Amino acid sequence: MITMNEVWKTYPNGVMAINGIDIHIEKGEFVYVVGPSGAGKSTFIKLMYREEKPTRGAITIDTEELAKLKERHIPRLRRKIGVVFQDFKLLPSLTVYENVAFALEVIEESKANIRRRVMQVLDVVRLKNKARFLPHELSGGEQQRVAIARAIVNNPSVLIADEPTGNLDPETSWEIMRILEEINERGTTIVMATHNKEIVNTIRKRVIAIEGGRVARDEVKGDYGYER
DSSP, rough: OEEEEHHHHHOSSEEEEEEEEEEEOOTTTTEEEEOOOTTTTHHHHHHHTTTSSOEEEEEEETTEEEEGGGGGHHHHHHHHHHEEEOOOOOOOSOHHHHHHHHHTTTTOOOHHHHHHHHHHHHHTOOOOOGGOOOOOSHHHHHHHHHHHHHHHHHHEEEEEEEEEETTHHHHHHHHHHHHHHHHTTOOOOOEEOOOOHHOOOHSEEEEEEEHHHHHHHEETTTTOOOOO
């Protein structure tokens, strides 16, 4: 499903962020990516959705080799990969419905399909009753649920969540995790970067720990392993 083979990433300023990583993630897995600040987690995550390109090595999602992907084909790749960010990245002037629908409009889906699919995913994140609200009228947790709906509206095979609970209070964080677990149970592969020790230690999944740009630990049903 997702394979990194001898992947290195060095930035133009000489910083080596990823240092010879080899990993394989199976279809349907739920994987936490943990590690201290500055360890290379963000680069590791960005490589998966082609925000960054490796300096060396191969990254494959399904049969797609990301480093060889032409720029014009990146939008097609992004239909397979949903991404959820810590800061939501919603369009403030669009309603909840419009924010989610936008991901389908850009690929020219029919209006009927857009309406059907948007209402389906709003039901998954329990926000059908707020479809006409604007982002500023929602709580932080509700905004993150809109972001999740937008990320899964194309039925991606992979959902990448970069610190999805980082700006949320503990109770709301658990709500987001319950939704992510439901999405995973439907067959979507989830890779989640997080600093949330309580979540990792309570909802046990595979843990990949990144330190110094390398995989320091890769454990089935692992724990967080750091003080913070």
